[in-house]
Amino acid sequence: xxxxxxxxxxxxxxxxxxxxxxxxxxxxxxxxxxxxxxxxxxxxxxxxxxxxxxxxxxxxxxxxxxxxxxxxxxxxxxxxxxxxxxxxxxxxxxxxxxxxxxxxxxxxxxxxxxxxxxxxxxxxxxxxxxxxxxxxxxxxxxxxxxxxxxxxxxxxxxxxxxxxxxxxxxxxxxxxxxxxxxxxxxxxxxxxxxxxxxxxxxxxxxxxxxxxxxxxxxxxxxxxxxxxxxxxxxxxxxxxxxxxxxxxxxxxxxxxxxxxxxxxxxxxxxxxxxxxxxxxxxxxxxxxxxxxxxxxxxxxxxxxxxxxxxxxxxxxxxxxxxxxxxxxxxxxxxxxxxxxxxxxxxxxxxxxxxxxxx
Amino acid sequence: xxxxxxxxxxxxxxxxxxxxxxxxxxxxxxxxxxxxxxxxxxxxxxxxxxxxxxxxxxxxxxxxxxxxxxxxxxxxxxxxxxxxxxxxxxxxxxxxxxxxxxxxxxxxxxxxxxxxxxxxxxxxxxxxxxxxxxxxxxxxxxxxxxxxxxxxxxxxxxxxxxxxxxxxxxxxxxxxxxxxxxxxxxxxxxxxxxxxxxxxxxxxxxxxxxxxxxxxxxxxxxxxxxxxxxxxxxxxxxxxxxxxxxxxxxxxxxxxxxxxxxxxxxxxxxxxxxxxxxxxxxxxxxxxxxxxxxxxxxxxxxxxxxxxxxxxxxxxxxxxxxxxxxxxxxxxxxxxxxxxxxxxxxxxxxxxxxxxxx
Numbered sequence: 086x087x088x089x090x091x092x093x094x095x096x097x098x099x100x101x102x103x104x105x106x107x108x109x110x111x112x113x114x115x116x117x118x119x120x121x122x123x124x125x126x127x128x129x130x131x132x133x134x135x136x137x138x139x140x141x142x143x144x145x146x147x148x149x150x151x152x153x154x155x156x157x158x159x160x161x162x163x164x165x166x167x168x169x170x171x172x173x174x175x176x177x178x179x180x181x182x183x184x185x186x187x188x189x190x191x192x193x194x195x196x197x198x199x200x201x202x203x204x205x206x207x208x209x210x211x212x213x214x215x216x217x218x219x220x221x222x223x224x225x226x227x228x229x230x231x232x233x234x235x236x237x238x239x240x241x242x243x244x245x246x247x248x249x250x251x252x253x254x255x256x257x258x259x260x261x262x263x264x265x266x267x268x269x270x271x272x273x274x275x276x277x278x279x280x281x282x283x284x285x286x287x288x289x290x291x292x293x294x295x296x297x298x299x300x301x302x303x304x305x306x307x308x309x310x311x312x313x314x315x316x317x318x319x320x321x322x323x324x325x326x327x328x329x330x331x332x333x334x335x336x337x338x339x340x341x342x343x344x345x346x347x348x349x350x351x352x353x354x355x356x357x358x359x360x361x362x363x364x365x366x367x368x369x370x371x372x373x374x375x376x377x378x379x380x381x382x383x384x385x386x387x388x389x390x391x392x393x394x395x396x397x398x399x400x401x402x403x404x405x406x407x408x409x410x411x412x413x414x415x416x417x418x419x420x421x422x423x424x425x426x427x428x429x430x431x432x433x434x435x436x437x438x439x440x441x442x443x
Numbered sequence: 444x445x446x447x448x449x450x451x452x453x454x455x456x457x458x459x460x461x462x463x464x465x466x467x468x469x470x471x472x473x474x475x476x477x478x479x480x481x482x483x484x485x486x487x488x489x490x491x492x493x494x495x496x497x498x499x500x501x502x503x504x505x506x507x508x509x510x511x512x513x514x515x516x517x518x519x520x521x522x523x524x525x526x527x528x529x530x531x532x533x534x535x536x537x538x539x540x541x542x543x544x545x546x547x548x549x550x551x552x553x554x555x556x557x558x559x560x561x562x563x564x565x566x567x568x569x570x571x572x573x574x575x576x577x578x579x580x581x582x583x584x585x586x587x588x589x590x591x592x593x594x595x596x597x598x599x600x601x602x603x604x605x606x607x608x609x610x611x612x613x614x615x616x617x618x619x620x621x622x623x624x625x626x627x628x629x630x631x632x633x634x635x636x637x638x639x640x641x642x643x644x645x646x647x648x649x650x651x652x653x654x655x656x657x658x659x660x661x662x663x664x665x666x667x668x669x670x671x672x673x674x675x676x677x678x679x680x681x682x683x684x685x686x687x688x689x690x691x692x693x694x695x696x697x698x699x700x701x702x703x704x705x706x707x708x709x710x711x712x713x714x715x716x717x718x719x720x721x722x723x724x725x726x727x728x729x730x731x732x733x734x735x736x737x738x739x740x741x742x743x744x745x746x747x748x749x750x751x752x753x754x755x756x757x758x759x760x761x762x763x764x765x766x767x768x769x770x771x772x773x774x775x776x777x778x779x780x781x782x783x784x785x786x787x788x789x790x791x792x793x794x795x796x797x798x799x800x801x
Contacts, residue, residue, distance in 0.1 A: 123653040128762030186789025404486030418776035431544025
């Protein structure tokens, strides 16, 4: 862990992170074994319920207020032709989020979660709008095939936005967060981060993103390989790694994970890109893993590699590869089910049900 | 397929089953490709949405009214000591369902589904209660280690109950069903059915059920092996197979799957036991598979074997092994998400989003 030249509020966020409560976790396991079901028979629902109890340090865990933060930013590396879609789609999709027409909006409505869209680096301008946080650092990162994606000040500004929004969400009573993103070109950034962190071969890590053809994917692999080689000397420090290879939306998600862990609130990770952000947060503060739930595993090959490296087991596996927070929001329904089971099921004693023959 | 000596209403249910609409499935795929996301990027949500459109033959699929039917019955084979819990737990859990304290009740409330409890063969008596359907065939099956679990008349009565309730649910406006069960001893019955259908080794098929210890599991494997051998000559006919090795609640679930397919309504299958019922339905009428969604894969080893044999891919894999319909009801939230995506997402044209560069 390194905190070289960190602004004090970032250093404070990182140093505030503690593991979640073992004592509360044990209390939760004891309660779960009293409920009218064979011990452990609700599988991962029990695991998630116990984690929520340990995170919230409450015998009545809650995910009544849920919010997904969709961070948007553009990427200089699109100049290399790494995406199937033109860069203008980032702007267009932000407007789609604000109008409620994207997948993440629909899925959020289905589970009663609010959607907050955060412009941290889109290459375009937006009028103020309800649900939009304007925190643009710059109109897109630099092309990391030639230079660091962002300066250290820009990096800190983007991380700080995520930390600040996590704090604000907690103040507003939010009980669980999800992170998602939009940014044409950002699977290339996530592939480079994954390669740098796991040392896996870019060929195995790099997928088709929004759907590049096979030749274009080979080119993308080559871009990732060259970028990681160019910045090799910087990559031992997670802050420098993020500054060289990340995006503004990725850095902001790293900040939100740090902020969530510092404020002891669960954060559901989405796909490959948000997981790359969470992986950097875990390097900065290993205990923040206690507050992360992996919502799903996507079709991007690097996602499973990164989750395994982090020791996270995804809740859903539905061949999704959209981003936006879509998989994380879908997983909210699993977390909510787990919490309700914990709070609402009858016990053997209260229901007069015989326990297992000893 | 055989219909030997079938009562006319069962023969009618079986013969009414047709594949779901290919034409509507293609219409659905066309619509999904217009929505603001890379083609196919919502993975199995798109698959499920298309299936719901094809089943309902509607451009606005719905799962507004959801119901889980929990069929309860006891099993003569418990005399062999195959379960970790005493038989009285079946009665106690039915009362727990009626009081709203069981896992399936909690999960159903979370997704807005109604719970109907059906006594098809519990070894105990119940006073009339809201949410309870009294359709008891007999107080528990016979011990299938020595004789067929039920007579042909009893089998038909139990199947008919499931068919009838599916019809009634459709009349009441239900758009999607889930099947679940409660019956101490019924993983032994499901293991025997799975062995008979897939020809897999009982050692690989038979699990710990509600949690028998290792010696008891070995005994359970032996019971399954001997039961399948005893009835070997009957097992080519799916009706005879079900009568020899099934339970009243399993036969009723088979009926509900047949009834759902005949009335063109989707039915979400739960764990190992409800899947064994669905597998028998598929033998009776192969096209009913079009109407089945596998809610999850449980920890019972036979469940995956059976799903693979049937060609079903489960939506969730959360290490659950409770039954009751708990996994199916949890999967309702995925199906609902799929349907809402289909109905509510913006199109590229309506949102002014650029499509993929060609």
